[in-house]
Amino acid sequence: MSLGILWLGDDLRMADQEVLLRAAQQVDSLVIVYAGELSPWPSHNRRAVSPSPFSRHEPSSLRREFLRQGLLALDEKLQALGQRLWITSADSLTAATASLTALIRHTGATQLFRNAHPGGYEQHVLSQLQRRFVDLQLVECSGLTLFSPSQLPFSLDELPDTFSAFRRQVEALEIDGPMASPDWLPPAPASLDQVLRDAGFTAAADLSSVTPSVIPSVKGGEAAAVAHLQQYFSGAAASVYKDTRNALEGWDNSTKFSYWLAQGSISPRQILQRLKAYERQHGANDSTYWIYFELLWREYFHWYAHLHGPKLFYREGVQKDVQASRAPQGSFYAERFQKWCAGTTPYPIVNACMKQLATTGYLSNRGRQLAASCLIYELGIDWRFGAAYFESQLLDYDVAANWGNWQYIAGVGADPRGGRHFNLDKQAQQYDPEGKFIAKWQGAASSSLASMPLDSVDAADWPVS
Ligand SMILES: Cc1cc2nc3c(=O)[nH]c(=O)nc-3n(C[C@H](O)[C@H](O)[C@H](O)COP(=O)(O)OP(=O)(O)OC[C@H]3O[C@@H](n4cnc5c(N)ncnc54)[C@H](O)[C@@H]3O)c2cc1C
Structure with missing residues (x-):
C-alpha cells in the first residue's frame, strides 16, 4: 500500500x-x-x-x-x-x-x-x-508558475539577467491550458488523526471556531478568486488596463489578481486562459497584452528566486560587486523606520501609501514603488527592512515578487539601470494632482509634518531643534 x-x-x-x-x-x-x-x-x-x-x-x-x-x-x-x-x-x-x-x-x-x-x-x-x-x-x-522548468527555452542557470531579455524569449511560447479539478481523491488512511495531532497538526475545520479580529475587504479562497476573475473580465477594464494600472487607487484600475495568486487560490494559467477568452470576444489591444506582460514579470521573479536562492535576501542582492554599483549602502535608523511604517515622514504621498497599506493590506504598484524609493533613497535605510515590513502587511505577499521588486528598486537586482529613485514631489503632482489620495489617507494629517526635520536627534543624540 x-x-x-x-x-x-x-x-x-x-x-x-x-x-x-x-x-x-x-x-x-x-x-x-x-x-x-x-x-x-x-x-x-x-x-x-x-x-x-x-x-x-x-x-x-x-x-x-x-x-x-x-x-x-x-x-x-x-x-x-x-x-x-x-x-x-x-x-x-x-x-x-x-x-x-x-x-x-x-x-x-x-x-x-x-x-x-x-x-x-x-x-x-x-x-x-x-x-x-x-x-x-x-x-x-x-x-505556481506559467511554465515548468522543462518548458523554458533555457536552463535555470541561464536565466537572463534582465526581465526584457527573459520576456523576449518566452512571450510567444505556447502555454498549457489549466487542468480540471480532480473528481476523486485517494482516502486518508484510517485512524491517523492521533498521529497527525501528535506530530503537531490540527484539522483545518478547527479554524472555523477562530473569531477574526479583522475582516479583509477581499475574501480568500478559490470560489472568491474565480468570482473575481469573472467579475474583472465581465467589464471593459481589461481594455484600458495599461492606461489605468498606475493609479494610486481604484478597484478596476488594476486587476487585483495578486491577492489570490499569492495564496494560490487561482493559478496564472487560469488567468491567462480567461484573458485569451476576453481577447477573442472583445479584441486584443495594448492593454490586454500588458496584463500578460505583468504576469510575465511575476513569472520572471519566480524563476529569479529559484535561481538566486538566499541571495534574494542579501543586502548586495544578486550583484557581484555592490561597491562598484550605484546601489546605496543603507543602514538602520529606528526613528526614520518607525516614521515610514507609521506614515509620518515628511513625504505626504508616502505617508498616504503607508497608511493605506496598514489599513487595507494592499498598495498599488505605484504606491509600492514610491514607498520603497523613499525608504531607500530619502531615508537611507537598508532596503531589506522595508521588504520585511511589506512582507508582514501585504495580503498579496509573494516572496519572489516582493523581494525581487525591492532589489530592483534598490539597484541590487535585475536592473541594468542601477535602481529606481523616484522624485516624490513630481510623482505626487502626476498621480495625485488634486491631493485627493493624500487627503483620503491623511498623508499630510498634520501640516507641520512636512516642515519637520527627518530626525529628532542628531548623530550625537542631541535634540534637533
Ligand atoms: C516594492 C514592491 C513590492 C512588491 N511586492 C509584491 C508582492 O509581495 N506580491 C505581489 O504579487 N506583487 C508585488 N509587487 C508587484 C506589484 O506591485 C503587484 O503585483 C501589483 O501591484 C498587484 O496588484 P494587481 O494584481 O492589481 O496588479 P496588476 O497591475 O493588475 O498586474 C497583474 C498581475 O501581474 C503581476 N505583477 C504586476 N506587476 C508586477 C511586478 N512588478 N512584479 C511581479 N509581478 C507583477 C501580479 O501577479 C499581478 O497580480 C511589488 C512591487 C513593488 C514595487
Whole structure:
C-alpha cells in the first residue's frame, strides 16, 4: 500500500493542480497538510516566534485572516471528496520541519507531493526532508508558475539577467491550458488523526471556531478568486488596463489578481486562459497584452528566486560587486523606520501609501514603488527592512515578487539601470494632482509634518531643534 503526503503552501486550490491529479493517480491513500511561512492561527495560539532579523513585525491580522479563509474554503472542497486538510500549528515553516518529519516517519509515507516554491525556507525544509528520508519519492510540479522548468527555452542557470531579455524569449511560447479539478481523491488512511495531532497538526475545520479580529475587504479562497476573475473580465477594464494600472487607487484600475495568486487560490494559467477568452470576444489591444506582460514579470521573479536562492535576501542582492554599483549602502535608523511604517515622514504621498497599506493590506504598484524609493533613497535605510515590513502587511505577499521588486528598486537586482529613485514631489503632482489620495489617507494629517526635520536627534543624540 502506498501512502502519499501532499504538502501545500501557497497553492490552496483544486483546479489546475497537477500535484493533486498526480497524487490521485499514484497512491492508495493520501494525507493533505498545509505548512507555510504564514500561520493562520491568532498569535496567542501559536508557539514561540523566531522572527527574521529584519522583521520586528508580526504578520498582520488581515494576512492571517485572508489565509484562514483560503484554508477553510479548500478544506470544504476536500471534504466534498472525502478528504480533509491538516494544518501545522507551528508558527514558522522552519518550526514546522519537525511536524513534517514526524508525519513522514510515523506514516511511513512513500511519496511526497509538492509544488516547487521559490522561497528559501521552503526549499531548505524540502531539502532537509529529502536528506532525512532518502527513500521518499518527491513528486514536484510547477503549480505556481506559467511554465515548468522543462518548458523554458533555457536552463535555470541561464536565466537572463534582465526581465526584457527573459520576456523576449518566452512571450510567444505556447502555454498549457489549466487542468480540471480532480473528481476523486485517494482516502486518508484510517485512524491517523492521533498521529497527525501528535506530530503537531490540527484539522483545518478547527479554524472555523477562530473569531477574526479583522475582516479583509477581499475574501480568500478559490470560489472568491474565480468570482473575481469573472467579475474583472465581465467589464471593459481589461481594455484600458495599461492606461489605468498606475493609479494610486481604484478597484478596476488594476486587476487585483495578486491577492489570490499569492495564496494560490487561482493559478496564472487560469488567468491567462480567461484573458485569451476576453481577447477573442472583445479584441486584443495594448492593454490586454500588458496584463500578460505583468504576469510575465511575476513569472520572471519566480524563476529569479529559484535561481538566486538566499541571495534574494542579501543586502548586495544578486550583484557581484555592490561597491562598484550605484546601489546605496543603507543602514538602520529606528526613528526614520518607525516614521515610514507609521506614515509620518515628511513625504505626504508616502505617508498616504503607508497608511493605506496598514489599513487595507494592499498598495498599488505605484504606491509600492514610491514607498520603497523613499525608504531607500530619502531615508537611507537598508532596503531589506522595508521588504520585511511589506512582507508582514501585504495580503498579496509573494516572496519572489516582493523581494525581487525591492532589489530592483534598490539597484541590487535585475536592473541594468542601477535602481529606481523616484522624485516624490513630481510623482505626487502626476498621480495625485488634486491631493485627493493624500487627503483620503491623511498623508499630510498634520501640516507641520512636512516642515519637520527627518530626525529628532542628531548623530550625537542631541535634540534637533
Ligand atoms: C516594492 C514592491 C513590492 C512588491 N511586492 C509584491 C508582492 O509581495 N506580491 C505581489 O504579487 N506583487 C508585488 N509587487 C508587484 C506589484 O506591485 C503587484 O503585483 C501589483 O501591484 C498587484 O496588484 P494587481 O494584481 O492589481 O496588479 P496588476 O497591475 O493588475 O498586474 C497583474 C498581475 O501581474 C503581476 N505583477 C504586476 N506587476 C508586477 C511586478 N512588478 N512584479 C511581479 N509581478 C507583477 C501580479 O501577479 C499581478 O497580480 C511589488 C512591487 C513593488 C514595487
